[in-house]
Amino acid sequence: MATAYATSMAVLGSRLPTTTTTTTTATSSRRSVLPYHPLRSFTPSFSTNIKQNTNTDARRFSSLQVRATEETGSAEAGEIFSDIKEKWDAVENKSTVLLYGGGAIVGIWLSSTLVGAINSVPLIMELVGLGYTGWFVYRYLLFKSSRKELATDIESIKKKIAGTE
Numbered sequence: 001m002a003t004a005y006a007t008s009m010a011v012l013g014s015r016l017p018t019t020t021t022t023t024t025t026a027t028s029s030r031r032s033v034l035p036y037h038p039l040r041s042f043t044p045s046f047s048t049n050i051k052q053n054t055n056t057d058a059r060r061f062s063s064l065q066v067r068a069t070e071e072t073g074s075a076e077a078g079e080i081f082s083d084i085k086e087k088w089d090a091v092e093n094k095s096t097v098l099l100y101g102g103g104a105i106v107g108i109w110l111s112s113t114l115v116g117a118i119n120s121v122p123l124i125m126e127l128v129g130l131g132y133t134g135w136f137v138y139r140y141l142l143f144k145s146s147r148k149e150l151a152t153d154i155e156s157i158k159k160k161i162a163g164t165e
Helices: 002-012 046-060 077-090 094-141 144-162
Strands: 019-022 029-032
Touching: 094 144
Parallel strands: none
Antiparallel strands: 019 029
């Protein structure tokens, strides 16, 4: 293994940046691809950092503050209906618009029904599993005679699989 290491380092040694370190137990040298970095000391001061960050953020985003005005931007219902009526009168193929609108509503309804059906499948499977588990417990595990019957059935299946029957 040492030979393989030495051979690979001899081949790759000229291509990789290396640092040479010596160990205290042996005088052999090791080559490392990564340079040595001493650990930095870390002293967290969370409370002062948070206060400083909120102050600098307030100064940084002061130009983005929005204030409410006294004006009301709501339109009256009469204006909305008159705009809709003008746009409807400008439409040439009203039957086509009604057909596309009705098709869109039916498509949304069908997709909603399909998603609801797919969403209920796990619940149905869970209820089927709970029902079968209840039946199995009642049929084979609840009474002593049915437990014996289950044990004999399992033994006969083992013999069929093993081929000894």
